[in-house]
Amino acid sequence: xxxxxxxxxxxxxxxxxxxxxxxxxxxxxxxxxxxxxxxxxxxxxxxxxxxxxxxxxxxxxxxxxxxxxxxxxxxxxxxxxxxxxxxxxxxxxxxxxxxxxxxxxxxxxxxxxxxxxxxxxxxxxxxxxxxxxxxxxxxxxxxxxxxxxxxxxxxxxxxxxxxxxxxxxxxxxxxxxxxxxxxxxxxxxxxxxxxxxxxxxxxxxxxxxxxxxxxxxxxxxxxxxxxxxxxxxxxxxxxxxxxxxxxxxxxxxxxxxxxx
Amino acid sequence: xxxxxxxxxxxxxxxxxxxxxxxxxxxxxxxxxxxxxxxxxxxxxxxxxxxxxxxxxxxxxxxxxxxxxxxxxxxxxxxxxxxxxxxxxxxxxxxxxxxxxxxxxxxxxxxxxxxxxxxxxxxxxxxxxxxxxxxxxxxxxxxxxxxxxxxxxxxxxxxxxxxxxxxxxxxxxxxxxxxxxxxxxxxxxxxxxxxxxxxxxxxxxxxxxxxxxxxxxxxxxxxxxxxxxxxxxxxxxxxxxxxxxxxxxxxxxxxxxxxxxxxxxxxxxxxxxxx
Numbered sequence: 001x002x003x004x005x006x007x008x009x010x011x012x013x014x015x016x017x018x019x020x021x022x023x024x025x026x027x028x029x030x031x032x033x034x035x036x037x038x039x040x041x042x043x044x045x046x047x048x049x050x051x052x053x054x055x056x057x058x059x060x061x062x063x064x065x066x067x068x069x070x071x072x073x074x075x076x077x078x079x080x081x082x083x084x085x086x087x088x089x090x091x092x093x094x095x096x097x098x099x100x101x102x103x104x105x106x107x108x109x110x111x112x113x114x115x116x117x118x119x120x121x122x123x124x125x126x127x128x129x130x131x132x133x134x135x136x137x138x139x140x141x142x143x144x145x146x147x148x149x150x151x152x153x154x155x156x157x158x159x160x161x162x163x164x165x166x167x168x169x170x171x172x173x174x175x176x177x178x179x180x181x182x183x184x185x186x187x188x189x190x191x192x193x194x195x196x197x198x199x200x201x202x203x204x205x206x207x208x209x210x211x212x213x214x215x216x217x218x219x220x221x222x223x224x225x226x227x228x229x230x231x232x233x234x235x236x237x238x239x240x241x242x243x244x245x246x247x248x249x250x251x252x253x254x255x256x257x258x259x260x
Numbered sequence: 261x262x263x264x265x266x267x268x269x270x271x272x273x274x275x276x277x278x279x280x281x282x283x284x285x286x287x288x289x290x291x292x293x294x295x296x297x298x299x300x301x302x303x304x305x306x307x308x309x310x311x312x313x314x315x316x317x318x319x320x321x322x323x324x325x326x327x328x329x330x331x332x333x334x335x336x337x338x339x340x341x342x343x344x345x346x347x348x349x350x351x352x353x354x355x356x357x358x359x360x361x362x363x364x365x366x367x368x369x370x371x372x373x374x375x376x377x378x379x380x381x382x383x384x385x386x387x388x389x390x391x392x393x394x395x396x397x398x399x400x401x402x403x404x405x406x407x408x409x410x411x412x413x414x415x416x417x418x419x420x421x422x423x424x425x426x427x428x429x430x431x432x433x434x435x436x437x438x439x440x441x442x443x444x445x446x447x448x449x450x451x452x453x454x455x456x457x458x459x460x461x462x463x464x465x466x467x468x469x470x471x472x473x474x475x476x477x478x479x480x481x482x483x484x485x486x487x488x489x490x491x492x493x494x495x496x497x498x499x500x501x502x503x504x505x506x507x508x509x510x511x512x513x514x515x516x517x518x519x520x521x522x523x524x525x526x527x528x529x530x531x532x533x534x535x
Binding site: 033034035036037038039056059062063066085086088089100101102103104105107108109112125148149151 | 298299300301302303304305306321322323325326327329330333353354357358360361369370371372373376379388425426427
């Protein structure tokens, strides 16, 4: 089969997927921002893997799906994970807790945000992971001349977790607050509540793999979801099963289901 | 106790100051109006209260879209236009994908990395997201039989220290004597034609109202349905063989250009609010 991978980089997990499929006889081409032209030239592949959820790759995903070329994971679901407001409602509609969210322009935030609102985290409205995230402890921290409205979340003081899932397997790690996926983490043997959150999340959206970032608040013990991703690098996957072959097999299974 | 329909106008400073006065004048004594101004509104996604019968959106910024999403998800109050349709309308690439999928004739398009030429001899280069209040500013080059039109926004937004995009939207250039401007307000449709803005940037100078064009009516309603817009405007180009190509779609048209435009809009909103 001819497989395309839409990815912001050629290395890491993307390279391992390519290597895995090529070793079993498939042809694989990686499309990054350097070589991706979104037009009919993309239609030569049998299906695409949407590794990155940056807008450019989502555009390619929408284009391909409109032309009946399967994209895995599904483009609109990846888009939901990318857009903070959509993601907030996706988590809320699954019955999982999410921190309080606010939006406004600088001037109105300075006027209305009282001390009780802080600490807050500012995040890009279209984004994921820990990129461009800042902790704000008071209105004094909102001191830049922001042209765009700010998206703010209540900062939860607690223990931070990264929870991966691949099929029925999961791997839960404790991590430093706001650290990225590649930082050092400690594997947690079992957490029933996080397992339940993962189960609800993947069942609600029929996900084969992905991850949730969670925080358990120190004061209340309430577990919050603070981010979700459709295609992590699995750099802290610490279970016996091989994440590359497992993910690649689940992608092939999904492709067969779509083609039926 | 007031029995007037209450319309929530969701807008920004620009649209309120420059485009909404006739709308607000017509509303007087007919409906109650509350104004949600993008620059002054604070969204708390856990605490909100709305008592409007309908919302009308006259802007397309990120905070506006987020507020509309909150109203759509948390209440049953109708919103015109929806968050999805507004987002699709200002994204040239995505609306091209949706329109083509719906079978609407649109000029060929491609999204290419900056510096990679499109496979067209004559083309227009545009920015992908047309969200800000800014008019089309074309830069035209004709060289060795090639005809290139670039929107200065696309150049600005894809260059500099922090470029917004790595890619730009290219559209095959369609030559047409006239540009057809269509306005849709619910089930009402209005037809105009004008000299294309590349020939005469002052679009209103040559604009004339024209009779119903049945072929355009069918395409325009089909396109509005594909994007999910109830109030919108569209630009069409006509090929020599008579075929109409949809070249632009707008979720926030200036309906002051239509005779009694504000009346049509308010009457439509009242009708929708009454269900």
